[in-house]
Each structure stands twice: as C-alpha cells, then as structure tokens.
Amino acid sequence: MASARGAGSEWSGSGLDKALRAGISQLRQRYLWTSPHTGPAPPPSPTHPLPLHSLPVEVQLHILSLLSPRDLCQLGSVNGYWNAVVRDPLLWRYFLQRDLPLWKSVDYLSLPDTALLSKSLTQNAEQDYMAAYLRSCPESRKQWKSSHPVYSSVTSFLYSLVSQAEPRLAMFGPGLEQLDTSLVTKMMNSPSLLPLAGLPQRQIDGIGSGISFFFNREHKFNILTLYSTTWKERECARMEESAAINKLFVPQGVADVDGADGDPPRLGASYSVIPQVEQVCRLVDGFIYVANAEARRKHDRKEECLQIQAMINRALGPAGRPLLVLSCVSQPDMNRVPCVHLSHHLQLSLLDVPWLTQDSDAETLAGFLEGIEWILRELGRL
Numbered sequence: 312m313a314s315a316r317g318a319g320s321e322w323s324g325s326g327l328d329k330a331l332r333a334g335i336s337q338l339r340q341r342y343l344w345t346s347p348h349t350g351p352a353p354p355p356s357p358t359h360p361l362p363l364h365s366l367p368v369e370v371q372l373h374i375l376s377l378l379s380p381r382d383l384c385q386l387g388s389v390n391g392y393w394n395a396v397v398r399d400p401l402l403w404r405y406f407l408q409r410d411l412p413l414w415k416s417v418d419y420l421s422l423p424d425t426a427l428l429s430k431s432l433t434q435n436a437e438q439d440y441m442a443a444y445l446r447s448c449p450e451s452r453k454q455w456k457s458s459h460p461v462y463s464s465v466t467s468f469l470y471s472l473v474s475q476a477e478p479r480l481a482m483f484g485p486g487l488e489q490l491d492t493s494l495v496t497k498m499m500n501s502p503s504l505l506p507l508a509g510l511p512q513r514q515i516d517g518i519g520s521g522i523s524f525f526f527n528r529e530h531k532f533n534i535l536t537l538y539s540t541t542w543k544e545r546e547c548a549r550m551e552e553s554a555a556i557n558k559l560f561v562p563q564g565v566a567d568v569d570g571a572d573g574d575p576p577r578l579g580a581s582y583s584v585i586p587q588v589e590q591v592c593r594l595v596d597g598f599i600y601v602a603n604a605e606a607r608r609k610h611d612r613k614e615e616c617l618q619i620q621a622m623i624n625r626a627l628g629p630a631g632r633p634l635l636v637l638s639c640v641s642q643p644d645m646n647r648v649p650c651v652h653l654s655h656h657l658q659l660s661l662l663d664v665p666w667l668t669q670d671s672d673a674e675t676l677a678g679f680l681e682g683i684e685w686i687l688r689e690l691g692r693l
Contacts, residue, residue, distance in 0.1 A: 486601030
C-alpha cells in the first residue's frame with residue numbers, strides 16, 4: 312500500500328488533481344452512499360460498495376491512470392459508479408493532455424480540436440473528452456482501420472486486375488534541408504526498408520523524374536524530391552541555422568517593405584509555385600511534406616502553411632490528393648514537437664484534402680513506412 316500512496320502523490324499539487332478528486336468524491340457520494348469525511352464504506356453487501364470502491368481517491372486515480380482506453384471502457388460496464396467514473400470529462404481531458412505528446416501520428420479524421428484543451432480547469436467540462444480521446448488515439452484508429460478486411464481485400468483484388476502506373480509523390484519541405492542527417496540519403500541507402508526499384512531516367516522541364524522504391528517489396532511508388540535551394544546554399548543555411556530564401560515559391564501580394572536590411576521579403580497575401588514546380592504538381596498523385604520537428608529550432612509555421620497551400624492548390628491538379636506530413640527530426644532521441652501540436656501549427660485542419668502527420672527521424676526512418684502505407688491506401692494502391 313505504501314507504493315500505491317507514493318504513486319498517488321504524483322497527482323498532488325495541480326488544479327487537475329483537485330478537480331479530479333472532487334469529481335470522484337461526488338460520484339462516490341452519489342453511487343456509494345459514503346463520504347471521505349465519514350470514514351470507510353460499510354462492509355460489502357448487495358446494496359453497499361465493494362472494498363475496491365472504498366480505496367482512497369488517490370489510489371483510484373492511480374489505478375485509472377494505468378489502464379488503457381479499452382480497459383477503461385470495460386471497467387465502465389461493471390456498475391453505475393465505475394460507468395460514471397470512466398466517463399468523467401476531467402479524467403479524459405487529463406488523458407488527452409497526458410498522451411497527446413506521446414502519439415506518433417494523427418490524421419484529418421482524428422485531430423483533436425484546440426478548444427477541447429484551451430479551457431481552464433475551473434471551467435465546466437461540457438465537451439465529450441472521452442469521445443475525442445477514443446477518436447484521436449492511434450490505438451483506436453488502428454482498430455477502425457482493421458475493421459474493414461472484406462472491403463480491403465476486394466479493393467486490392469480489383470486493383471490487381473487493372474494495370475496502373477506507379478503512384479508519383481512530390482516531396483518538399485524544410486526537413487529535407489535543415490536536418491543534420493539527410494532523409495533522402497538514408498532513403499537511398501536503406502535497402503532492407505526501402506528497396507530501390509528504379510533511378511531517374513527522364514526529366515520533367517529540367518527536374519528529375521524521381522526515384523522509385525518498393526513498399527513491402529511489392530508495391531512500387533515514385534518520390535520526386537523538390538529542394539528549395541542548391542546544395543551549397545542548403546549547407547550554409549544549415550550550419551548557420553538560418554533560413555535560406557525558398558526558390559520554389561513566389562510571394563504574391565504586397566511585401567512588407569519595412570523589414571530589416573538583408574532579410575528576405577516578408578510574406579504578402581500568399582505564395583505561388585514557380586513554373587517548373589507547377590508542371591510537377593500537375594503530374595503527381597500526392598504530396599509528402601517534410602517538416603522540421605526539432606524543438607530546439609525556431610520555425611516560421613505561418614509561411615510553411617501558405618507554402619503547403621500553394622503546392623496542393625487544386626488549380627494545379629485533381630482535387631483531394633492526399634498529403635503526408637512527416638514530422639521529422641535528425642536523431643530518434645531528440646526533443647521534438649509533438650505531431651498533434653505540429654498539425655495545429657501548420658493549420659492542417661483548414662485543408663480540404665486527406666492528410667496524416669507521422670513522427671519520423673532521418674537516422675532510422677522510423678515511422679516513414681507507416682506514412683507511405685497510409686498514402687498508398689489513400690490512393691487505393693494497397
């Protein structure tokens with residue numbers, strides 16, 4: 312019991328702790344006919360609580376904090392008390408705040424609304440935090456994806472009857488150029504993860520046609536990498552930890568003429584892509600945006616938002632082409648911006664295309680294949 316008390320003490324000292332304690336105490340009084348001020352509950356009987364219900368609130372909270380969402384839902388079916396406890400909005404809000412930084416992916420169907428987390432703990436929790444958590448957590452999304460095996464098998468069979476060209480993906484973003492480890496180099500030299508299926512052989516208006524890879528040694532896909540600057544300019548900017556002028560985009564509207572001397576012109580109304588990139592955008596089936604997710608660096612997410620919008624502009628190709636956002640760092644042990652926060656910073660919820668933000672690192676390519684699997688599924692190739 313001593314260890315349980317020690318674990319429970321981790322909750323102390325916060326407004327959330329007090330709110331949860333008060334909420335569960337009220338539930339105990341409502342469903343168990345007891346109060347923390349009147350001592351333990353009566354001995355168990357058909358109309359009185361079991362010993363588990365009489366545990367200190369701190370111990371109950373610790374037990375709940377160790378359970379998975381599935382376990383919590385099962386616990387809620389025990390009786391009225393636990394059903395009310397596991398549905399408590401403050402409890403699920405705590406789980407959201409606790410687990411959001413740990414989630415490695417989030418998509419356009421599961422991104423939690425910032426309004427769910429912006430209210431103070433003293434405000435009434437009227438939102439359905441439980442539904443938001445279950446919709447957003449990767450475990451629930453995986454279960455939903457695996458719940459359609461018949462549809463998936465039929466889709467794969469139908470596509471196997473049709474000869475299709477390999478899907479083409481345009482890859483761009485600051486993570487290609489700012490990280491200490493080159494993502495593209497690792498992709499080219501990781502045959503166990505990404506076997507090469509073909510090197511560039513043709514040109515599209517001076518831009519290479521891209522490199523073809525195998526996914527699961529079976530499904531071919533092509534990645535065309537778009538760099539914003541030359542190699543020398545990228546290296547200088549990376550060493551100086553500064554932002555080089557992005558030559559893929561052209562600012563539209565009136566620039567801010569009051570900027571400091573030597574600074575690149577500040578953003579006007581929007582961006583457009585240069586003609587060579589415009590040709591690429593008309594030919595590709597989807598996009599991969601490599602975001603720099605290293606927490607140690609400063610990022611201009613507002614400009615990144617508009618550059619993404621310029622690249623996926625529906626005037627340059629079919630509407631609804633999927634966007635994979637790789638939330639990338641150089642090494643797996645680096646402090647990173649959580650993918651949920653990055654998705655909000657990039658305002659991905661405003662896009663009218665399917666998107667997924669996936670944690671990855673350039674050194675091990677962790678998460679990269681999960682992202683490729685998602686975009687190939689969105690394109691109907693898996």
